[in-house]
Every structure is written in structure tokens, then in C-alpha cells.
Amino acid sequence: MAEASKKSKEKTGVSRLFELAGSKKNKLILACLLSVVSSAARLVPFFTIYGVIREILAHYTLAGAIDMKKIYTLVAYTFCAALVYGICAFLSSSLAHGSAYDIIFELRIKLMEKLARIPSGYFTGTTQGAIKKVISDDVEQIEVFIAHHVTDISAAVSMPLFTLIYLFIMDWRLALVTLLPIFISIFLLAGSMKNPKGAQTQVDMHNAKEKMEGTIVEYIHGMPVIKIFNRTLSAFQRYEQDVSGYVSSVERAAYHFAPGIGVYYAFFGAQLLFLLPASLLLVPFASSYLDYLPLVLLFFLVGGGLKEPMENMMQMVIHSKRITEGVSRIDRILKQTEIPEEGTGNPESYDIAFEDVSFSYSENGPQAVKNVSFSLPKGTVTGIVGPSGGGKSTLAQLLLRFYEPQQGCIKIGGVNIGEIPPSRLTGLVSYVFQDSFLFHDTVENNIRMGNREAAFEALEQAAKSAGIHEVIMSLPKGYQTVIGEKDAYLSGGEKQRIAIARVFLKDTPIVILDEATAYADAENEAKIQQAFARLAQNKTVLIIAHRLKTVENANQILVLEEGELLAAGTHEELLHNCPQYGNMIAANERRDRWTIRKGVKTA
Structure with a gap:
């Protein structure tokens, strides 16, 4: 019972990756927080532009009545926000990249030390290509994910969240209309991602790549034998088959996700298509055209801008599937039974x-x-x-x-x-x-x-x-x-x-x-x-x-x-x-x- 409970608590995927990050986890958290701050600063220009447009429209019949002090204050806010965005983005990227390099260094050292402690029988049943893929390719994917995607996910989550909070404060009706295509696209994509066949296509893709790389290593090591027995063509055909098998596995994964992702993209960028008729329907209920027009322009600007961070978030979700499979293969090595180090035996004779x-x-x-x-x-x-x-x-x-x-x-x-x-x-x-x-x-x-x-x-x-x-x-x-x-x-x-x-x-x-x-x-x-x-x-x-x-x-x-x-x-x-x-x-x-x-x- 205790063993079953322990297994149920074992982390997988991104959560397991943060566990493997060890002492570098705090740096990653700080990088994510800085990314959130930079995302918030990135939104400020949209709101200052809204303020400028509103001030200009409020005095469109008398330009001299425009409050220039207010305009200059909004410009100053924009400049400060750009400065905060640049500094926080730079620090976030530096921390993330530094942590990523430290993590993959420690992870590769941990894997190599682990390989030295497990029985040699493991290497009999595992190809050199499979081990090389884990230590080189899978770990390299983790570096890309940590250095870029972890902070991107923080930005992709926080930026739409801040935007939607502000939009709901401005007008909850138009905010709901802005959210509608996003909800539809996420629902359709989630249904595609949860399909067990999708997870299996990722596993098949990793297996095909391991087989291909194993054949490459074998082909290079066996080149003298291949040449002396004139088997170059047949050996190349085997390599070609494994490469074709990997390409086919990638195509199967692409075809599986293509319908869901296609519909997802069709709805995801349709905010303006929903906002335009909704804003026209709400015109009769507006208290003032001068207040309503800048509000509609704000929703057109910011609502349409939601597409980019949300797309990034969805891409990260898709990429995390590959990371999950890569981390599981790293764990297969790390969880191999070791030759026990315990023991106090110290023979004094050598028969x-x-x-x-x-x-x-x-x-x-x-x-x-x-x-x-x-x-x-x-x-x-x-x-x-x-x-x-x-x-x-x-x-x-x-x-x-x-x-x-x-x-x-x-x-x-x-x-x-x-x-x-x-x-x-x-x-x-x-x-x-x-x-x-x-x-x-x-x-x-x-x-x-x-x-x-x-x-x-x-x-x-x-x-x-x-x-x-x-x-x-x-x-x-x-x-x-x-x-x-x-x-x-x-x-x-x-x-x-x-x-x-x-x-x-x-x-x-x-x-x-x-x-x-x-x-x-x-x-x-x-x-x-x-x-x-x-x-x-x-x-x-x-x-x-x-x-x-x-x-x-x-x-x-x-x-x-x-x-x-x-x-x-x-x-x-x-x-x-x-x-x-x-x-x-x-x-x-x-x-x-x-x-x-x-x-x-x-x-």
C-alpha cells in the first residue's frame, strides 16, 4: 500500500523536470517572476495609447484644450514601462539560460555517474544510439525548454491574465466576447491532446529516433567490416529504412494533431470577427460615443494582441509533451537498479x-x-x-x-x-x-x-x-x-x-x-x-x-x-x-x- 502511494506521488513531465533542477529551481522561479513583470510592463503602452486617444477625442473640437501635461505623463509612463520591460526581460533570459546550462551539465554528470554504477547487463540490452539520444538529444531539448520556454510560459500565462482582468474592468461584455473564440479553440485543442493515440505517437517518435541513431552508431563503428565485405549498399538500405521509419513516425504525429490544431488556429485568431458585430450591437447602450469609441479601439488593439501570447502558451503545451517523454527516458536510466554501495566487507586475504x-x-x-x-x-x-x-x-x-x-x-x-x-x-x-x-x-x-x-x-x-x-x-x-x-x-x-x-x-x-x-x-x-x-x-x-x-x-x-x-x-x-x-x-x-x-x- 505504501509502495503504491509512493508511486502515485512520483512526478512526471515538467514537474519532474523542476525536481531534477534541484538547487537551480529558485533561479528559475526568479526568472519566471521577472518574465511576469516584463509581461505586465509590455502591456502598459496599450493602456497609455488608450488614454492619449481618449484625451484627444474628448477635445477634438478644440485642440488647444488638450491637457498636454496628461499626455506627457502618459508618454513618461510608456518610457518607464519600456525600460522595466527591457531590464526584466534581459535578467529573466540571463537567469534562465544560466540555470539551463547548469542543469544540463549536472544532469549529464548525474547520468554518466549513474551509468558507471549500474550493472553491465544494461548495456547489453541497450544500443549505444539509445543512450546517446538520452544523454545528448533529450537533455539538449531540456536546455531549450528551460532557457526559453519556461519563461515564455510564464509570460504567456500572465500577459493574457493581466489583459483580461483589465478588459473586464473596462467592459465585461466585450471581454466575454474576446474570450469566446479562445475558449472554443482551447476546448478543441485539449480534446485532441488528451487522446491516448496522441501520446502514443510521441512515444513512437522517440522510439524511432532511438532506433535510427543506434543504426548510425553501428554503421560508423562497423564501416571497415562493411567495406571489406562490400555490404555498403545493404547497410545503407537498413539505415535508410530506419530514417524513413522516423520520418513516418513524425508524419503520423503531425497528421494526428493536424485537425485539432487547424481548427484551433481558425478560431484562435477570430477575436476581431467576434468583437466587430458585438461592439456594433452594444452601441445603442453606450452612455457616450466619445467614451465608447476609444473603448472599442482598446479592445481591437488588446483583444487582437491576445493571440500571440496564447499561441505561445499552446505551443509550449505541445512542446511539453516531447519534454515529458524525454524526461521519462532520462528517469529510466536514473531509476535503474544500482550495484549496492553498502557493505562493510573488507577481506584481509585474497583467495x-x-x-x-x-x-x-x-x-x-x-x-x-x-x-x-x-x-x-x-x-x-x-x-x-x-x-x-x-x-x-x-x-x-x-x-x-x-x-x-x-x-x-x-x-x-x-x-x-x-x-x-x-x-x-x-x-x-x-x-x-x-x-x-x-x-x-x-x-x-x-x-x-x-x-x-x-x-x-x-x-x-x-x-x-x-x-x-x-x-x-x-x-x-x-x-x-x-x-x-x-x-x-x-x-x-x-x-x-x-x-x-x-x-x-x-x-x-x-x-x-x-x-x-x-x-x-x-x-x-x-x-x-x-x-x-x-x-x-x-x-x-x-x-x-x-x-x-x-x-x-x-x-x-x-x-x-x-x-x-x-x-x-x-x-x-x-x-x-x-x-x-x-x-x-x-x-x-x-x-x-x-x-x-x-x-x-x-x-
């Missing part, structure tokens, strides 16, 4: 134990890991071997809590990793991925990801241990070279060794190597293996290996197939006790003997 661990990437999908139990004693090297897709990398990612096991538990030093704060866990474990990612930054900063506080001498030693120091020194600016600029390009093996240098610099008690020497040549692989031997001293090392020679000298080797642990032991023990391991060794030997021979030409 690792998997106890009856099972895991599946999807709720009803096949199990990637099935009832796996093994231990990694402190200070030992353990290799994991097996066919591709057997669950080797999954075990390593479970140890890092990229995912949470559905069954069993993983312990470090006898402490369940679920009780260890993630920040502490990442301080215990280093991971070299099979495909290492380098940032568009200097070589030094890429290595310093392992330890920001390390002295440069330690960083240099880490690079030497990884066998990459000489390569770095050959770059244009050495360690200060920005990777990816001009001639500063690295091969796959060189990138991998920079990633390995991070591990040396981080110097954690637990190290995971996911086929870390896959891109190294024979000479550098030998150097890296020697470095690993030094690195493994007094550390718990887990090596995921496809080249079985990499782990032949490990303290123990785990054989994994289809998520199940088939056997565990030393190289010699597995050769005698595990046929699958023997088959893998034989396959590796055949691969090493395989060569391409020159063909023999016969007569």
Missing part, C-alpha cells in the same frame, strides 16, 4: 572461492554458467580454458560484479563480494580485457587510469614491465603523445600492452587477464610472460586463455565447457584425467604445425 554459482544473461535464456564451484588460493596462478562461449569471460565479469549471479556466491578472503563496496572491490581487482579501450588522451593519462597518484618513475617502470616503453618513446611526444592524433597510432598489440601497463601501475592483489597476450608478437609475448611472472608474486591471478601454452605452467587449470566446470588440476593431471583438455591440447598442436605451402606446378 577466491566460487560456490555453486549459476548465471543467465536473460530471465528465460540459457545459463552461461551452471553450478560452478572452485577456489583460487592466494598467490597462485589459475588458468581457465575451454571453447568459445563456454563461460570463461562471464566468470571473470561475475567476480567484478559486472553481473550478479542468480544462484550461489563468490567470496574473496571468505567475504561475499556482495558485502564488499564496489569502490573497495575495484581497488582489489585489476582486469585486462581482451579488446582494450584507449581514450583519446595522452599515453601517460591512459596508463594513469591504473593509479592517478603514482609517480612518473613508477608509471615508466610499469610501461617497461609491459614491454611498451620503447614504443612509447618512439612516438612524436613520448608519454605526452595524444593517441589517435596525426602519426600517433598504435597497433592492437601495442594498445593491449598499454592496458597491461595500467595493471602493473595499479598493483592490486588480484589480477584477471582475459587473453592478455592475444595481440602480442612472439618476442613481446615472451617479455610479457616474464613480466607476468614478476606480477604474479604474492598475487591471485586468473588467466582466461585460448592459447593453452599460456597457462601450461599455472598452479591449476580449470576446464570449462557450455558453462560447466568439467575438471580442475595441473597441466599434467588434466592430460591424464580430462579427455576434453587432451583434445584441446591436440588441436593447439595441430594449429601450431599448420602452414601455407607453396603450390607445386606440374607439366
Whole structure:
């Protein structure tokens, strides 16, 4: 019951946007108040003009009797009102824009920090384009809405309100006639906006845009593969289909709202059409033509001027629908379940134990890991071997809590990793991925990801241990070279060794190597293996290996197939006790003997 009550109180749309504004909400409120004052000042010239016309008509037979002091006073009021309008409008715009930039900055930082705290499984089921749309496009729409539309809404509401109050004071009958077309148009538009199909068209439009942007990102990332396999046309056709799908979704939304908006505009600008006959019908009831004529002119001026602010307000209502959908998508990320930070676990030993661990990437999908139990004693090297897709990398990612096991538990030093704060866990474990990612930054900063506080001498030693120091020194600016600029390009093996240098610099008690020497040549692989031997001293090392020679000298080797642990032991023990391991060794030997021979030409 309490949970249902809590959900019912959750804010959405613009109210949720103000909630996300946090401390900047007060600035936005002040900007809106200044916008209201500027709107009130903007109306003053209409009323001073009315006063001038009335004074002139009152003495139209004797121009010398016109009270010039009154005229000058009205001109002064007009000048002051223009000054107030300009100052308040400027301050309102400045506050709104400043708040908007601060809010989107904080919102993007909040989103990026959130993405770092949620399980990696979220990124498996979400395209890069969808995440990019939320962080870039949806947040950018919020900036436009806050910087411009929030204050415009305040002006659009306050200006007609002030105008109508004054008009009702002047003549309630003509004021009602002025309101009549506005009521009709708003009623028709509201009926169109409340239709559930309209809300669905907005959702469809966002979904189509996410799909299109996902295809764009995939197309760019996959360009080398597309070109080498001559699939440019087919890939472009897919992109073209997604673009056409987005265009169609926009057209469906436009066609849905077109009838209501068309009728809305037809009535909305019809004040004069209603006012003219109404003013003529009321002429016989006027006490004085000299008083009535300026009044009618005032209603023609101000009543017709109601169209602009009311149109702005309606446009804001329509735009708020897009904002509502954008905010809901931001909230989908912000409300994702995080890896809990609580926990006081602080292991003093660094042996690792998997106890009856099972895991599946999807709720009803096949199990990637099935009832796996093994231990990694402190200070030992353990290799994991097996066919591709057997669950080797999954075990390593479970140890890092990229995912949470559905069954069993993983312990470090006898402490369940679920009780260890993630920040502490990442301080215990280093991971070299099979495909290492380098940032568009200097070589030094890429290595310093392992330890920001390390002295440069330690960083240099880490690079030497990884066998990459000489390569770095050959770059244009050495360690200060920005990777990816001009001639500063690295091969796959060189990138991998920079990633390995991070591990040396981080110097954690637990190290995971996911086929870390896959891109190294024979000479550098030998150097890296020697470095690993030094690195493994007094550390718990887990090596995921496809080249079985990499782990032949490990303290123990785990054989994994289809998520199940088939056997565990030393190289010699597995050769005698595990046929699958023997088959893998034989396959590796055949691969090493395989060569391409020159063909023999016969007569």
C-alpha cells in the first residue's frame, strides 16, 4: 500500500523536470517572476495609447484644450514601462539560460555517474544510439525548454491574465466576447491532446529516433567490416529504412494533431470577427460615443494582441509533451537498479572461492554458467580454458560484479563480494580485457587510469614491465603523445600492452587477464610472460586463455565447457584425467604445425 502511494506521488513531465533542477529551481522561479513583470510592463503602452486617444477625442473640437501635461505623463509612463520591460526581460533570459546550462551539465554528470554504477547487463540490452539520444538529444531539448520556454510560459500565462482582468474592468461584455473564440479553440485543442493515440505517437517518435541513431552508431563503428565485405549498399538500405521509419513516425504525429490544431488556429485568431458585430450591437447602450469609441479601439488593439501570447502558451503545451517523454527516458536510466554501495566487507586475504554459482544473461535464456564451484588460493596462478562461449569471460565479469549471479556466491578472503563496496572491490581487482579501450588522451593519462597518484618513475617502470616503453618513446611526444592524433597510432598489440601497463601501475592483489597476450608478437609475448611472472608474486591471478601454452605452467587449470566446470588440476593431471583438455591440447598442436605451402606446378 505504501509502495503504491509512493508511486502515485512520483512526478512526471515538467514537474519532474523542476525536481531534477534541484538547487537551480529558485533561479528559475526568479526568472519566471521577472518574465511576469516584463509581461505586465509590455502591456502598459496599450493602456497609455488608450488614454492619449481618449484625451484627444474628448477635445477634438478644440485642440488647444488638450491637457498636454496628461499626455506627457502618459508618454513618461510608456518610457518607464519600456525600460522595466527591457531590464526584466534581459535578467529573466540571463537567469534562465544560466540555470539551463547548469542543469544540463549536472544532469549529464548525474547520468554518466549513474551509468558507471549500474550493472553491465544494461548495456547489453541497450544500443549505444539509445543512450546517446538520452544523454545528448533529450537533455539538449531540456536546455531549450528551460532557457526559453519556461519563461515564455510564464509570460504567456500572465500577459493574457493581466489583459483580461483589465478588459473586464473596462467592459465585461466585450471581454466575454474576446474570450469566446479562445475558449472554443482551447476546448478543441485539449480534446485532441488528451487522446491516448496522441501520446502514443510521441512515444513512437522517440522510439524511432532511438532506433535510427543506434543504426548510425553501428554503421560508423562497423564501416571497415562493411567495406571489406562490400555490404555498403545493404547497410545503407537498413539505415535508410530506419530514417524513413522516423520520418513516418513524425508524419503520423503531425497528421494526428493536424485537425485539432487547424481548427484551433481558425478560431484562435477570430477575436476581431467576434468583437466587430458585438461592439456594433452594444452601441445603442453606450452612455457616450466619445467614451465608447476609444473603448472599442482598446479592445481591437488588446483583444487582437491576445493571440500571440496564447499561441505561445499552446505551443509550449505541445512542446511539453516531447519534454515529458524525454524526461521519462532520462528517469529510466536514473531509476535503474544500482550495484549496492553498502557493505562493510573488507577481506584481509585474497583467495577466491566460487560456490555453486549459476548465471543467465536473460530471465528465460540459457545459463552461461551452471553450478560452478572452485577456489583460487592466494598467490597462485589459475588458468581457465575451454571453447568459445563456454563461460570463461562471464566468470571473470561475475567476480567484478559486472553481473550478479542468480544462484550461489563468490567470496574473496571468505567475504561475499556482495558485502564488499564496489569502490573497495575495484581497488582489489585489476582486469585486462581482451579488446582494450584507449581514450583519446595522452599515453601517460591512459596508463594513469591504473593509479592517478603514482609517480612518473613508477608509471615508466610499469610501461617497461609491459614491454611498451620503447614504443612509447618512439612516438612524436613520448608519454605526452595524444593517441589517435596525426602519426600517433598504435597497433592492437601495442594498445593491449598499454592496458597491461595500467595493471602493473595499479598493483592490486588480484589480477584477471582475459587473453592478455592475444595481440602480442612472439618476442613481446615472451617479455610479457616474464613480466607476468614478476606480477604474479604474492598475487591471485586468473588467466582466461585460448592459447593453452599460456597457462601450461599455472598452479591449476580449470576446464570449462557450455558453462560447466568439467575438471580442475595441473597441466599434467588434466592430460591424464580430462579427455576434453587432451583434445584441446591436440588441436593447439595441430594449429601450431599448420602452414601455407607453396603450390607445386606440374607439366
